[in-house]
Amino acid sequence: MVAVGIIGASGFTGAELLRLAASHPDFEVVMATGDSQAGTRAADLYPGLSAAYPDLVFEPFDADRARGLDLVFLGLPHEASMAMAPELVGHVGCVVDLSAAYRLKDASHYPTYYGFDHDQPGLLADAVYGLPELHRSELKGAQLVATPGCYVTTATLALRPLVEAGLIETTGVIVDAASGVTGAGRKADLAFSFTTVDENMIAYGLLSHRHTPEMEQEIGAQLLFTPHLVPMNRGILATCYAKPAAGVDVSTESLAALLRERWADEPFMVVTDGSPSTKATLGSNVVQVTARYDDRTNTIVAIGALDNLAKGASGGAVQAANVALGLDESAGLSTVGVAP
Amino acid sequence: MVAVGIIGASGFTGAELLRLAASHPDFEVVMATGDSQAGTRAADLYPGLSAAYPDLVFEPFDADRARGLDLVFLGLPHEASMAMAPELVGHVGCVVDLSAAYRLKDASHYPTYYGFDHDQPGLLADAVYGLPELHRSELKGAQLVATPGCYVTTATLALRPLVEAGLIETTGVIVDAASGVTGAGRKADLAFSFTTVDENMIAYGLLSHRHTPEMEQEIGAQLLFTPHLVPMNRGILATCYAKPAAGVDVSTESLAALLRERWADEPFMVVTDGSPSTKATLGSNVVQVTARYDDRTNTIVAIGALDNLAKGASGGAVQAANVALGLDESAGLSTVGVAP
Amino acid sequence: MVAVGIIGASGFTGAELLRLAASHPDFEVVMATGDSQAGTRAADLYPGLSAAYPDLVFEPFDADRARGLDLVFLGLPHEASMAMAPELVGHVGCVVDLSAAYRLKDASHYPTYYGFDHDQPGLLADAVYGLPELHRSELKGAQLVATPGCYVTTATLALRPLVEAGLIETTGVIVDAASGVTGAGRKADLAFSFTTVDENMIAYGLLSHRHTPEMEQEIGAQLLFTPHLVPMNRGILATCYAKPAAGVDVSTESLAALLRERWADEPFMVVTDGSPSTKATLGSNVVQVTARYDDRTNTIVAIGALDNLAKGASGGAVQAANVALGLDESAGLSTVGVAP
Amino acid sequence: MVAVGIIGASGFTGAELLRLAASHPDFEVVMATGDSQAGTRAADLYPGLSAAYPDLVFEPFDADRARGLDLVFLGLPHEASMAMAPELVGHVGCVVDLSAAYRLKDASHYPTYYGFDHDQPGLLADAVYGLPELHRSELKGAQLVATPGCYVTTATLALRPLVEAGLIETTGVIVDAASGVTGAGRKADLAFSFTTVDENMIAYGLLSHRHTPEMEQEIGAQLLFTPHLVPMNRGILATCYAKPAAGVDVSTESLAALLRERWADEPFMVVTDGSPSTKATLGSNVVQVTARYDDRTNTIVAIGALDNLAKGASGGAVQAANVALGLDESAGLSTVGVAP
Structure with a gap:
């Protein structure tokens, strides 16, 4: 043990x-x-x-x-x-x-x-950045692991393959995301009281959220990040917008193929042709991602969803620890969330 | 009567x-x-x-x-x-x-x-487009009024002043918005059941939502619109991204001043330096808007919030009808929502 | 004014x-x-x-x-x-x-x-107890009005007519009720944080809630009251149980007739043959009540619903003030809530 | 396997x-x-x-x-x-x-x-009634197991020990309970739409819910059962009221001792001196119970909480199957829910 x-x-x-x-x-x-x-x-x-x-x-x-x-x-x-x-x-x-x-x-x-x-x-x-999907080999035997931020994991797993493949402009990326309230931690604060949050949606940290430089580091692109608070306990959905790189041909099909290939061997990655939802990940270590290309406006939309406390924090930490210690990477981690 | x-x-x-x-x-x-x-x-x-x-x-x-x-x-x-x-x-x-x-x-x-x-x-x-903030004079005495779509009202009242003033590029605009469930209407549909929606956030209508051409018409810009469903009964929040027009100087302060001036005489418009929230509009006919300029990424963020059934639909319809019939424009419409 | x-x-x-x-x-x-x-x-x-x-x-x-x-x-x-x-x-x-x-x-x-x-x-x-439905004549011209507790108003308007009519035993009454979170007031307290309350139901104040003696005073019966917290912003539902008084004949029909007669002239009372719901009262000053008689167990069930901040607190206070000052009793008070 | x-x-x-x-x-x-x-x-x-x-x-x-x-x-x-x-x-x-x-x-x-x-x-x-806490020995090797109703499991595990010990009158028991929406099953029905359920609480099945005879069978007492629908996805809370049997001395302490002794060896039973909450059981197979004695009104209050889909349905079914097949009774079943 x-x-x-x-x-x-x-x-x-x-x-x-x-x-x-x-x-x-x-x-x-x-x-x-x-x-x-x-x-x-x-x-x-x-x-x-x-x-x-x-x-x-x-x-x-x-x-x-x-x-x-x-x-x-x-x-x-x-x-x-x-x-x-x-x-x-x-x-x-x-x-x-x-x-x-x-x-x-x-x-x-x-x-x-x-x-x-x-x-x-x-x-x-x-220190090794604790995202096995990007840093697995460095994690093996690591003595100090830095678990990623919850928003960062979500956006990175949706966007990073596009950057790696040279498909998108690495400036002008928009990450518009929303989180459930547990992301704020355990705090006796009116901003996170039921009465404030219930039936409410609001943006916060406009222009300056701390996860911005971390996303830029892991995604490899300059971006503007806008987080929102929505009335959920857990869950992050990130909807990301980027322009195709000059001279590159993209289509919804090619984006899907790229994501599927990149994440093919990952135990917790689900690439979907549907629309990722936070509920599909509630309580599990799963990340759902998808991408679309809109030729009318020449824009790529990439979406990721996960449970911010599970894969977005403690589940991701356990996964990274499993890798670091040479255990089964999936040990203790569920692939089925509590839904319905 | x-x-x-x-x-x-x-x-x-x-x-x-x-x-x-x-x-x-x-x-x-x-x-x-x-x-x-x-x-x-x-x-x-x-x-x-x-x-x-x-x-x-x-x-x-x-x-x-x-x-x-x-x-x-x-x-x-x-x-x-x-x-x-x-x-x-x-x-x-x-x-x-x-x-x-x-x-x-x-x-x-x-x-x-x-x-x-x-x-x-x-x-x-x-037919006259029923947004008094943009079409008040045409509405007076109109025989046929077309009430705006709920998402359209939200994004338009946040973005239109920027277009009118020539401040933003009129292509490449992003409107990322989320709505409560009443926006879908009264339907016995599993997609809108409590069990599906509660603790869930999901994008829908990717690239092709019907409000796109309507937004483009009223805002006066080409845009990509992504709606999301969030676990609220009422409320729309629209977070919009645009690039400053070439050669134009903008700042968060100048954007705020522009919005305040443009909406100064409107009974239902609130321009805030804070962050608009759907809850601040719940049950009322109010629209809250704000704007920010991020010089790091040279991007303008404009945000609007309203109650999709009130100002976003029936409240907006009553307001337009009041104008059309020559009644007090605010008659029957509340400026204070049911919150807390 | x-x-x-x-x-x-x-x-x-x-x-x-x-x-x-x-x-x-x-x-x-x-x-x-x-x-x-x-x-x-x-x-x-x-x-x-x-x-x-x-x-x-x-x-x-x-x-x-x-x-x-x-x-x-x-x-x-x-x-x-x-x-x-x-x-x-x-x-x-x-x-x-x-x-x-x-x-x-x-x-x-x-x-x-x-x-x-x-x-x-x-x-x-x-001081005059500020429930116009029971104390209207005393309220006229009153100099000090004590607005009722939110749970008390709910249970009293469902049960008091049965006591007045001598229909129920005035001991052994059970009031099992639940409230939305605004009932706790504006407090930065983890007990009322979104994360604690969302997807949760819990009883509190077991055996000893402060509204007990107040209910007993206004209803005119000894009772046990159990409040619960449910994940809503506003709303109280009280489900009350009582035994018929000895020698009295009751039926669901006779109970309905009694409630309808007792509340016939009240602007905010709705007697329903259906099941009162908090949502039917959200944001309005309305109270919905019903009653049933179960002959299998010889038990009367009486149910009341209201909005705890409206009729249950500030709306009830305005109504009582209107009576005290000789204004139209309904002035400023809505009879239609914000639902859907 | x-x-x-x-x-x-x-x-x-x-x-x-x-x-x-x-x-x-x-x-x-x-x-x-x-x-x-x-x-x-x-x-x-x-x-x-x-x-x-x-x-x-x-x-x-x-x-x-x-x-x-x-x-x-x-x-x-x-x-x-x-x-x-x-x-x-x-x-x-x-x-x-x-x-x-x-x-x-x-x-x-x-x-x-x-x-x-x-x-x-x-x-x-x-057929063997599939509640291992009451029928474990019959379940071993059973060919047909009838999984209990979700409300029945909740109320039975709170009340049955009191009946077994002869502590309560076996008539006039009240079970007032509330459930999350998954209890209604997967149905495209407006009654279970988000818009109907959100911010709402309502009683249903007044006097006649189907779980009544099943509760009476397993608890061993005549009772009146009132279920309610509350805006949660999962979870049942049952608040039960009974009179002490004639000549019996009870106290909150003796009730707690009885429950603790009765459920001491059960892997999924938690007897608490606090107040059971549905959230404490969300996604797990745990049942939380407590009891209180109110000498002012000579009434016992017993409360139970569980996850209606887990222990209240499929989790309970897996537990019973494990017993029937001679497997580890806890196999595949969690004792920690997804909370916060």
Whole structure:
């Protein structure tokens, strides 16, 4: 068994890790810390954990206890994660960080988008971006994995094959996306209260959302990203617009063929001729993608959908951890969501 | 009092007209027809109408009874509306058609987008597009008013001022929008069942939605329109992307100033520096709009929000009718929605 | 015009009062205070108020400015309301208190259910319970009106006629009810976050909810009340169970006849042979009720539905104020909700 | 591997069986029939099945192919199930019927509650009621299992221990419950459209719901059952009221102790001192129960919560099948739901 620690386990991504770990054949959660919730029973915070974790109590972080574990997930604020990683890397089998602390290869984005300077350039360079569909070989044996942002995974898996194939202009790309509320994390905030969110749709982070440079890094194109909040618990849908590259012939059929070929061997990728929906991915690790070419306006539309807490965060983290540790990549991860 | 008939009153737009008519100081509904629901009590179909219309029974259409009315709303399928309008125009004070039958000045779009040929070119030419914010003077005394499509109203009121001012390129515009489920009308269809829609977001009508040529007509630009279905009852949010016209200087501030000036005297337009939300318009006739300029990608983002059944359909129809008949334009229309 | 002040206007009941006042032909809001929100624009807190109240800013309470107003609504915490009423009663035309401070005629319930001793026994005795359907004649000219609790209005209007007619045992009554989330007020609390409430139903306040003694007072029976939270923004449904009184013959028909007769002249009461639904009342001041008799188990089921913020709080308060001030009882109040 | 057939696989319970089978270590689905959907790809009807069942096509029923299977689930209308069971029992390892055809030991309830006469008295007598928590020993090796109704499982697991212990009066019990919309099955019906259900709560089946005699059979008490529809996809919450039996001393503590003892060894039962919520069970096979005693009104309140499609239907069916076939009772069944 893989001895697993979850640092910052009391947030939504932590709870989702506990959910996935409960059915992972190789994982044994031996430590779950939650500083602000230290002393709280996990089942009191998340009643859905009552049957699987009746006795689990969040504990304060203790570096001595963490060292020597096979796998440690970090579910901490970005800056806290940046600071904690060096304490753990090299002392545990693998560190999988769910924050953005080690995602951006260009450290200059941190002050701009996250408000702090990055003081771990060496670790930042060594960290592997935890998207197996793009970085599988680097992930094998990795000591520090940076789990992608939820919006980034969605848009990247829809658009990256088009960039790789040289099909689209790499400027002027539009990513218009919407997320369920869990994307905001566990917060007592009126902006995420039922009364605010229910029967509501609103754009936020206009022009400046933090996932922008991360998307540009992984997709390989300059883009404008507009996120929206919609009244769902989970789920991201990204609708992306790009112009065909000069001199390139595209069609809806050729785009579909490209996506199918690129993702043919991926256990969690579904290329559809229909319209991806968040509900088709609810609770599973699946990503659905499609693409269309509109010759009337000479525009490509590529769409991706996933569950932001599953593949978009904790499920993606487990998948990357599985690869890093040499386990079955699909272990503990479902391909069927809870729908209807 | 204005003697009002509603033909096709049993659908969602009909029910919304009944709701609005109940608090309109000048309207008296004297006829409400619903062919498939003839004989059904309105309150049995819509229990919320029980107190205001305890005795109203939908009746079959009778042209003789319709003639002579001051105002007739048509809530019929497109082709049925096209056929009925000539029977009424000239025989009633004003006909307000909520279908698309008389919206598109270029009749050649009808076979392409609606599947039938338009056989009333004269009436089509005479019909006034029922958006008072753009066509107020033509609406005064109009005999046939074509109420705009819900998506069209949303995008047009956000984008049209930019086109009028020559600020944006009139090709390559993207309108990415989402609607609540009432937009689909009253249908026993699994696609609109709670189980399908709840916790779901999905794009539909990819590349080919019927509101495309109508938006192009009213906005004055070539555009690609992608509608989505989100788990709300009412509400449309349209997020629109355009490039500044060559040689034009724009900024978020100048865009805001333009929108404020253009809509300054409109009773239902709210220009906000915040982010328009559908909930801010729920149940009211209000449209919220904003715009931003992103110099990093040289892109303008314009956003509009409204209630698709209110301003987006029946509320807009009442507003246009008020103008056509010379009544107070705001009569019967609320400026405060039902939120929280 | 009636000069209206709203003290504690920044909460949900305050926002609903502002919504209703905007279409009230006789009300002019001249003061809206919100201590914690003093200095905040109403439209920034509630974007739906932007069009109707573009310039309204919540101000701190000022007794001098309040005195002399025709009508003052109090939307304050219970104990604060208890303390403020004596400062205003006699100095303004009418005080309508939306808290529970002046609802319970037996002051001994206050320490038990609200955690404070009532120190205004005189005002408590003079206050009129603001349910026009039961206390209309007392309300005329009242100086202090105590607006009923939302659950209480729902259950009382379904059950009170049965008690008045001597039809049911006045012990052992069960009131099983559920509410939308606005009933909890405007609170940044994880318990009312979208993620907690969406796709969830839960009972709360088991055995001990504060509305219990108030229901017993107005219904005239000893009862057990169980409230639930359901994923809706607005709406209360109360399903009530009682045994027929000894020796009384009841039937579903006789119960329906009794309800219809009792509520025949009420502008907002709908007695239905169908099943009341919260949606039929959404945004309106309507209450729907029904009753059934099950001879198999010798049990009466009575059901009521309303909008908790409208008739259940601010709409009921406006209705009571209309009666108190001698205005048209229905002024400013809708009988058609926003549905579909 | 257990060769599994699902007859009537295209409905919601069929889709849920497919979901559960995909992660069941011993199940291999070799046949999935759906008469009205024969020829349809499962993934086209339920896009969430795309990754796990990319090639599964619903086929017409073929008795020859069904015979010899280890396990057959029937997801058919009640009367169709009654007729098909004799064709299969004895020819397959075990038949698990999700309809009500073999649940009611008193056949006279069928004409009253289901509108047909039961013509298989022998099979009805032999069928085992598929609730392992009450009938585990009978289930071992059973050839025909009748999966309980979703409401029945909820109320029974909350109330049955109290009856067994002689704690409550076995008349006058009230079961007031609410369900998410999937309980109604896959139907193109306006009553279950998003627009009808969203922001709505309504009672239905007043006095006469079909689960009444089934609850009375399994709980062992005469009761009145009122179901409600609430705007959730999945989930049932049952709030039950009973009087203590004459001469019996009860307290909230003794009730909790009783429930804990009774369900101590059950893998899916959670007895809580908190308030059971549907969300705590979403997507898992868990049932949460609690009980309280109110001495003021001398009433016991017992509450149960579960996922109606999981433990309330297909999950319960898999659990019962596991017992019948001698597999690990928990195989393929989750104890952690998808929440947040």
